[in-house]
Amino acid sequence: MAALGTLTGSGNWFSALALGVTLLKCLLIPTYHSTDFEVHRNWLAITHSLPISQWYYEATSEWTLDYPPFFAWFEYVLSHVAKYFDQAMLNVHNLNYCSSRTLFFQRFSVIFTDALFVYAVYECCKCINGKKAGKELTEKPKFILSVLLLWNFGLLIVDHIHFQYNGFLFGLMLLSIARLFQKRHVEGAFFFAVLLHFKHIYLYVAPAYGIYLLRSYCFTANKPDGSVRWNSFSFVRVILLGLIVFLVSALSLGPFLALNQLPQVFSRLFPFKRGLCHAYWAPNFWALYNALDKVLSVIGLELKLLDPNKIPKASMTSGLVQQFQHIVLPSVTPLATLICTLIAILPSIFCLWFKPQGPRGFLRCLILCALSSFMFGWHVHEKAILLAILPMSLLSVEKAGDASIFLILTTTGHYSLFPLLFTAPELPIKILLMLLFTIYSISSLKILFRKEKPLFNWMETFYLLGLGPLEVCCEFVFPFTSWKLKYPFIPLLLTSVYCAVGITYAWFRLYVSVLTGPPVSKTKKQ
């Protein structure tokens, strides 16, 4: 009885939060799942029934294996549990197979591997300052942070409705961030190297890791003015880091190197043949660019500056197709996006080198890397916004300015995920969960920073409130209008353009706060 008491007692709020969200995830099992469900089932089948040499060649299903080897091994391990649930799901030719046992197995595998995420959140909570801790438990930054991370709306709908394995991957990332905060650099580097070989999208934030480890770990001392002391370079540490990265990579890619398959693996990992924007435009700079192009072309047609015969027929309804043809503005090539991304990342990297502010500076740089590549990357998924939102949660509970940026970024970023779930039964779920998370995050952060100036100015408030009418228009009014057949892409277009404004604004504000942030000497004193 007493043991039961301590297990569930009021003191143990963290486990209650984690258990609560786990139960919610279990309730989401019967919801709609996207083609990603079939993708992962296919990967289970591939890794289970084929030798390694064919993993990256198998192409029976259109959903070929395009994640790095560790993820393939992960599926391999899962498949050995899966065979006890339903052997039929492990057949490569069993396309679109979905028995109830398969569903349960796959859903539970996501829920179960989320344990790593929970542990990572627990570690992250130890790293943040509790200076402002109020008396009330619910006003403590640790409590707020764990709710923001564990109950994150985006992660819930992407992993547990849409179906992906982001939970444990973000767990690895948060864990490596927590280790860097705890000055356990080697472990942090190790976790990140492992993470990269699970899913290569995290390459976006690799520059932040590289520069931070080089600047703050390999150089052991600073000059009094904060600039680097070149002679403090530690070769041992560089070699140690190099060794870790090398060993992890060797473990992951080694077998394919031995089989002479590396080019094939890489061609699968980096498919540059896809279009500039994903099926649905991610709310980034290119969404604004495309929208501007459309507006210009419409204006051009009205003013007779453009010849209607020269305009491709499909362009006015092309919100849904992958290849977007620009009419007025120059077309965008992969190389151009790469250059834009690099230019956008560079200032934050410079900041990290010249104004090192410890792990917090690193975290800022990491978020900026993620956001910049989201803003300018090639074929960005809307889901990639989580890469910025989750680490940003850590910052949000420490400073009012960051909290304000976080709230704008999170609310618009989460709202932009709405088109992922387009089926009617999931409509109430996404609205309810979104409201739940948004109301909680805004009110709790407002209470946490109630002594400072208000989190939003009138413009930001107006913008965020505008999301409500936008949702009503897109999902409740638009389907009943006559435009539904003629311009089916309008809701998606509106959503992505509206959200792109907010995300660009948040990105800009975060950049300004990093570039104009306090110089090194000041932060040292704190």
Next chain:
Amino acid sequence: MEQWSWMTVVVLIGLTVRWTVSLNSYSGAGKPPMFGDYEAQRHWQEITFNLPIKQWYFNSSDNNLLYWGLDYPPLTAYHSLLCAYVAKLINPDWIALHTSRGYESQAHKLFMRTTVFIADLLIYIPAVILYCCCLKAISTKKKIANALCILLYPGLILIDYGHFQYNSVSLGFALWGVLGVSYDWDLLGSLAFCLAINYKQMELYHSLPFFCFLLGKCLKKGLKGKGFRLLVKLACTVVASFILCWLPFFTEREQALQVLRRLFPVDRGLFEDKVANIWCSLSVFLKIKDILPRHTQIIISFCFTFLSLLPACIKLILHPSPRGFRFTLVSCALSFFLFSFQVHEKSVLLVSLPVCLVLNEIPFMSTWFLLVSTFSMLPLLLKDELLMPSFVTVMAFFIACATFFPIFEKMSEEELQLKSFSISIRKYLPRFTFLPRIIQHLFLTSVIFMVLLTLMIVTLDPPQKLPDLFSVLVCFVSCLNFLFFLVYFNIIIIWDSKNGRNRKKIN
């Protein structure tokens, strides 16, 4: 501000859980020819929309009463009619006469679930929130925690959103009634409660405490002055609201009588299926249903019910207080559930509602009761393929209660509201100090039994000779628990005012 954002969060959690449960299967899904309660509700929409009001409760070629004939009071019928109008707008096939029988589709399921959701959102949830906000002498945080626990009560969620019924409407009205009479809005309270009765006749389980409480109030004010005026006003309200609801059926005497016959189907037997009440449990040893003639059964069940609720009701008339009212609601509903005629397993929800209301006063016992009540419906839930949502919601409810109310840490006579009872026992038995410990052990035993039985019923096949073995065991165990709770709640009620006196003595 802060309180309201937390309250919103709590409501949103409750709504999310409700909607996610509603994605699961419903009763009688894909099981022709009779289907289940889901089809019953759809059929009622079909009947009320297509037939004139005079034929609703009568058997005819268009209205086969043996196929889910309307057997709820007029308000349910009106509600069905309202839903039918909406259904007609969306898809007329859903309510077409005759041809729509057994209609099932994803879109229709979504529509039906939405009607439950909206009814719940409009009636039950606001009542719960208001009730929790009006609670006295507890902190804001506790109020919010209380609201969360009530909204997460798994029994109601699973029956309404899984099995498919509109209990939240009748229970919601009853709760509005409780709110009204507890805060001296007696007329509004009795109006709300009349609506509840007219939505579902099972609400009669709650009627005696309402009657006794209001009568007690009138007596307290003096039957010659204010009290009499209140009594007349109340009577008028009740009569007026009943007339309003029954107006279309008062045109002919036969109409009203037929509705009453439909509402109280005496010939359906002492109990239905497997119910966790005394008659069903006794039938394991003694087939009362077959031995005794029907009218004797009715008399026996009436006598038992009457005797078991008499003490609490008398007490309430003599000392009307909101607190006593709540506890009397529990014990009366429990008596009805255990002893009365023709009880359904889902009727335990009528006991659970008042238990939810005393959650903050006796958290440990209430949590225990609410767990047992959900467990008692396990055979039904399994039949509807709701194992997964049942497990998840029960766990969520338990975790919420254990987190917000330190139910396992404080286990004293005071916490259990048994102080005055033990004091009076100790006059004769001085060493009577082990009551909390006994209750703890009982709780553990009960939980162990429930877990074991659940595991058995889920994993094992029953022996061929006794196909109902596990469901009977579930009923039997739950019934024993309920009997214990009946005794417990009656003790609290009867020793309630002595409690006050004793406190004065100690002071």
